[in-house]
Ligand SMILES: Nc1ncnc2c1ncn2[C@@H]1O[C@H](COP(=O)(O)OP(=O)(O)O)[C@@H](O)[C@H]1O
Ligand SMILES: O=P(O)(O)OC[C@H]1O[C@](O)(COP(=O)(O)O)[C@@H](O)[C@@H]1O
């Protein structure tokens with residue numbers, strides 16, 4: 001093995017650049033050549049490659065986004081596309097590939113591994129919806145970004161005696177909503193994993209008002225419904241005229257937190273260690289503080305569940 005490719009795929013996540021840097025620098029340290037593949041699987045199919053050197057990954061460690069850019073690639077979802085990607089790697093003498101991305105990107109990586117390509121996955125998504133790691137790269141930063149925004153909303157909510165419904169990302173998973181909801185002291189956190197009980201929400205808001213609480217905050221995961229829809233459903237059921245805020249792609253940007261930068265650096269380096277050690281079809285992750293390797297498919301075959309203690313905490317602390 002002398003030439004390694006690295007790409008970022010799916011939604012960008014803060015920390016991806018730190019991860020690219022760690023992959024490149026660790027590989028270069030071991031005298032391996034590194035090729036950056038732009039725009040994920042799309043760029044792989046098009047041969048959109050750029051050599052990565054010690055200096056070309058300099059100064060990026062604390063930058064949000066991804067210098068390699070990213071994409072969602074329809075063509076790669078079909079066997080023809082995957083086979084074409086295998087040929088492209090061979091034609092360009094790329095002996096192994098590091099895929100930085102979420103569960104979808106890992107499914108693609110597994111397809112390549114099944115066709116004999118040496119592949120290692122690094123979990124990078126703000127959704128934290130992957131097993132094999134306690135935290136995906138970008139999750140911590142996205143939570144902090146959401147928290148910063150919600151803290152501003154709290155000021156105006158309390159000044160105006162208002163209810164705010166804040167919609168956060170997370171696709172089909174409620175991890176982002178639960179973490180930020182607990183951190184901002186939301187009255188309610190609505191996640192796709194649990195049914196929505198409109199009566200319980202309106203009753204709780206009603207009793208809170210009776211006890212003198214003058215504002216209310218609901219953190220809603222996008223996988224449940226749109227904030228506007230929830231606001232419509234709650235109108236007439238409670239004594240507020242709810243205001244809605246959709247945080248959207250704001251949560252994906254910005255400089256990575258210290259936690260994400262360290263995580264990305266450790267996992268980037270571990271991915272190269274795995275390849276040098278002859279392992280393929282694996283993902284690297286951080287479990288209970290330790291860097292571990294697992295079969296890549298664990299990311300979606302094992303189901304992550306929301307921590308019931310966190311859910312209880314929301315109920316208990318928001319009385
Ligand atoms: N089942 C699959 N087989 C092959 N490639 C896939 C598969 N699922 C996703 N991909 C590839 O990975 C890309 C990113 O996946 P996506 O789910 O959008 O983001 P993420 O990797 O962040 O979860 C897709 O656009 C597609 O190119
Ligand atoms: O940027 P897009 O294509 O609108 O995608 C939005 C989705 O991407 C995410 O931000 C990240 O998801 P992935 O990591 O799976 O790509 C989701 O939370 C959100 O639902």
Ligand SMILES: [Mg+2]
Pocket residue numbers: 010102103104125127129171
């Ligand atoms: Mg995903």
